Amino acid sequence: MADPILTRHDADDVATLTLNTPERLNALSNDMLAALKHAFEALEADRTIKAVVLRGTGKAFCAGHDLREMQAARQAPDGGADAFADLFARCAEVMQMIPRLPQPVIAQVHGIATAAGCQLVASCDMAIAAEGTRFGVNGVNIGLFCSTPMVALSRNVPRKQAFEMLTTGTFIDAHKAEALGLVNRVVPAEQLDSETRALAATVAAKLGAAVQIGKRAFYDQIQMPLDAAYAFAGQVMVDNMMLRDTDEGICAFLDKRKPDWA
The missing domain is CATH 1.10.12.10 (Lyase 2-enoyl-coa Hydratase, Chain  A, domain 2)
Incomplete structure (x- = not known):
């Protein structure tokens, strides 16, 4: 039996959600979005959990939408228009669930967070990044402007900086992301898990x-x-x-x- 694409582990009033498709760089596929929606719905009703950590396995936090899956949708008679509209609407719904959750959500970010993956970081209430992590809304490099990631990004970082990232597709490193306000702090990679858990524990200890x-x-x-x-x-x-x-x-x-x- 294949491993679940999204896992949840609860300990000390903190729920840890782990994106678990490392071979696809934890892309936000249709199945992953459905899994996240289901997990968030469960957390919304769970009063035993006081903080949530969102992390990824493998080399990356999240590389954005699954481009192979998106391209396959072009085989439909409408060229994929309905599938694309549905995908972006469902992604927007999932992103908006995060600020509506009763618990603070902390992104634990490593490797890369690109396009909708960067959007996911920006949608979380707080974020801690490992040194060496790179962030980008780089869709423009392949001819697809990151318009939906732009919504979350432009509400996290100064306008001109967001616009430069969106129009150039240039990546920023973790320290630049911290300076811009996209993440709360940057820590050595070997301390990422412990530092994120310490922040979650601090939040969970409050009323x-x-x-x-x-x-x-x-x-x-x-x-x-x-x-x-x-x-x-x-x-x-x-x-x-x-x-x-x-x-x-x-x-x-x-x-x-x-x-x-x-």
Whole structure:
């Protein structure tokens, strides 16, 4: 029996999802997108998990869409138009599920993250990259502008830098990605797993309800004008303050003791 293309391992309130088609550089094939959607749906309903790590096996984190699969779709009577529209719509759906998940999602990136693979990194809430990792939205090099990856990329890095990457197809290294804000930090390759797990453990140790409230509010307010964002965020804090465990957390801080969270 073949290994699953996407695996999940839970430990210490953290779920690790692993893209597991190394022979295809963990490409976002139709099957991989379906597997990710299923996994995200399960996580959305799972209140035992407080953080998620997304990683890949083999030489690369993710090399984007499966070009061989895409080319095969051209055999359809419409030349593949319907298949392409469906592919990009399903990919967009999966990418948008990440910020909507109640748990923070951390990309653990190594090797390369290209095109839709770079989009996947940009869609995650946080990212840690190994030294030597390369990032690119390089579709333009083969005549396919990375328009859907552009959506996530341009919401992560400065506009002119994103446009240069998109129009030149030039790769950037991990340290440039950190400087631009695409990843949170760069670590030696041998420390990638431990550093990512340490970040996930730090997040998972917080009051889950507060983090869930905060993540949802983060993405909601960032789309609002400043005055509306403050009004919205103020009510979010009121709602957060009314939680029993928030009361307990504040009391514990004032009493200099560990909170007794339910």
